[in-house]
Amino acid sequence: MALEQYNKKRRFSETPEPEGKLEREEQHRFVVQKHRASHLHYDFRLEMDGVLKSWAVPKGPSLDPGDKRLAMQVEDHPVSYFHFEGKIPEGNYGAGTVMVWDTGTWKPLGDEHAMLNKGDLKFQLNGEKLKGEFVLAKMRSRRPGSKGTEWLLIKKKDDAMKPGFNIDKLDYSVLTKRSLNEIAGDEGSDEWQSNRKAGGRTVRKGAEWLQSSGNRKTQKQEPEVNKKRKSPSTPRKKTSVKKKTRKAA
Numbered sequence: 001m002a003l004e005q006y007n008k009k010r011r012f013s014e015t016p017e018p019e020g021k022l023e024r025e026e027q028h029r030f031v032v033q034k035h036r037a038s039h040l041h042y043d044f045r046l047e048m049d050g051v052l053k054s055w056a057v058p059k060g061p062s063l064d065p066g067d068k069r070l071a072m073q074v075e076d077h078p079v080s081y082f083h084f085e086g087k088i089p090e091g092n093y094g095a096g097t098v099m100v101w102d103t104g105t106w107k108p109l110g111d112e113h114a115m116l117n118k119g120d121l122k123f124q125l126n127g128e129k130l131k132g133e134f135v136l137a138k139m140r141s142r143r144p145g146s147k148g149t150e151w152l153l154i155k156k157k158d159d160a161m162k163p164g165f166n167i168d169k170l171d172y173s174v175l176t177k178r179s180l181n182e183i184a185g186d187e188g189s190d191e192w193q194s195n196r197k198a199g200g201r202t203v204r205k206g207a208e209w210l211q212s213s214g215n216r217k218t219q220k221q222e223p224e225v226n227k228k229r230k231s232p233s234t235p236r237k238k239t240s241v242k243k244k245t246r247k248a249a
């Protein structure tokens, strides 16, 4: 199952994120989500084979061909994640604020499966902010301890390139025009409202992909919080797992 990992990491009684299901109708859409979890990063997702192939890009994509942006491949996400914008409550995987930073369509420049397997995925984007040709190139020289999930996202030289591109000047949602702070503070955002407090397990902040990229000093251990779960009307499937280490991504 392509989305097994995605579903395993999340408790859908607590997070507003959608449950992972395979999409039947294949379209070639892409989404970039700006995600302030334990670290600010951008999630770059391409629709392929009924899921969203996903990479976490710490500095975000760039329209400057001189920028080589580290992109850590993460688990496939469901296509219904496409328009997810809002807040993931504390204590949940990836807790923080999510903005739909850009959306549009993508076109593989060759056989997408062959290019993905080869680690040399060339494609064209037609979004609001991102346009033109890009390449996702898998890195061959791996650092010790690396999981082999490191790619580089690079803009190709074409009419859509913008040397000196500054992503911080584009802090708005293409869906709602809100800034990340506005989404974080907006009551109307897609937050799961609850009087339950997450906790009762070890919550570890600091993403695996950041650890594997050598950024270990940013890893933090959060203290355990006592949990009172009121009337679990939605029973959890994995009650046998009492303690779980969760990592933000």
Ligand code: MN
Pocket (backbone or CB within 6 Å): 035, 037, 041, 042, 043, 056, 094, 249
């Ligand atoms: Mn993320």
